[in-house]
Amino acid sequence: MRFMRIGNPVPRWAATAPAIVVVLAGCGGSDRPPPEEERTNVVQPGAPGEPSQKLSPEEVAAVERDTPGHTKADIEFAQAMIHHHGQAILMTRWVPRRSPGPDVPLLAKRMRLSQRTEIEVMQRWLRERGIEAQSPDDHHGHDHGTGKGLPPGMLTSRQLGRLFKTKGRAFDRLFLRYMTYHHRGALTMVRRLVERGGGAEPELSAFTRHVEADQGIEIARMRRLLDDLR
Numbered sequence: 001m002r003f004m005r006i007g008n009p010v011p012r013w014a015a016t017a018p019a020i021v022v023v024l025a026g027c028g029g030s031d032r033p034p035p036e037e038e039r040t041n042v043v044q045p046g047a048p049g050e051p052s053q054k055l056s057p058e059e060v061a062a063v064e065r066d067t068p069g070h071t072k073a074d075i076e077f078a079q080a081m082i083h084h085h086g087q088a089i090l091m092t093r094w095v096p097r098r099s100p101g102p103d104v105p106l107l108a109k110r111m112r113l114s115q116r117t118e119i120e121v122m123q124r125w126l127r128e129r130g131i132e133a134q135s136p137d138d139h140h141g142h143d144h145g146t147g148k149g150l151p152p153g154m155l156t157s158r159q160l161g162r163l164f165k166t167k168g169r170a171f172d173r174l175f176l177r178y179m180t181y182h183h184r185g186a187l188t189m190v191r192r193l194v195e196r197g198g199g200a201e202p203e204l205s206a207f208t209r210h211v212e213a214d215q216g217i218e219i220a221r222m223r224r225l226l227d228d229l230r
Contacts (some may be wrong), residue, residue: 073198075131077189078122080151081211084189085115085122086136087154088182091175094164098171103225107218111179114214118207125203152192153185169229176226183215183222 088111095108123133150156155163155178166174190208193199199208 070129070201070204071196071198073193073196074201074204075126075129077193077198078126078204079134080189081186082119082122082134082136084151084154084182084186085119087160088115088179089119089136091155091160091163091179091182095171095175098167099175100168100172103228104172104175107221107225108175111218118211121207125207151185152188153182155182173226173229176222176229180219180222180226183219186211186215 092108092112092115095105099105099108119136126133159178163171163174163178190199190212193208199205
């Protein structure tokens with residue numbers, strides 16, 4: 001079971017994860033600890049429009065027991081998504097000097113910011129479970145242009161080179177096609193995670209739902225921009 005930490009920045013989508021809020025009582029000046037039943041109130045937030053509910057110790061134990069833990073598939077997904085998002089950020093960095101703008105640069109900026117945040121979420125998720133969190137720039141197993149061994153949607157070095165050398169409206173069109181392919185790959189990664197029996201751990205479940213929604217919206221936006229360029 002995971003607890004919300006007061007003061008830590010939490011992405012809006014993270015609020016969709018099941019959460020148990022710990023409310024501390026008795027913050028007076030006494031050094032004597034209060035009785036256990038008075039020291040901690042455990043509250044489960046209600047659904048929208050419904051009140052929160054105070055949980056008994058037995059109910060807290062049941063929540064802890066029934067909350068799914070992470071799996072090997074979850075770990076591999078988080079590590080691969082860091083690498084996947086890292087390539088998307090690399091692509092967005094090339095936009096300002098190559099696109100005539102303004103629509104594609106605005107879209108790329110938004111992608112860069114959101115995917116940086118998601119990388120940080122996945123890195124923190126791994127570290128909190130005692131697992132090494134790679135840097136998005138850590139390109140182990142580079143494909144050398146073949147595309148083998150890469151997560152779905154990842155571009156080969158040859159494709160990246162082509163994008164890097166293109167400018168103007170041709171760049172916009174190629175960027176939108178490549179990034180759409182890249183986003184679809186992320187959706188494939190989520191689908192495969194579920195097929196492997198992963199994605200049930202609450203925080204990761206919220207993250208994958210966010211990825212599905214966010215990437216789907218951006219794919220639709222890129223399709224419209226691409227239609228305007230034809």
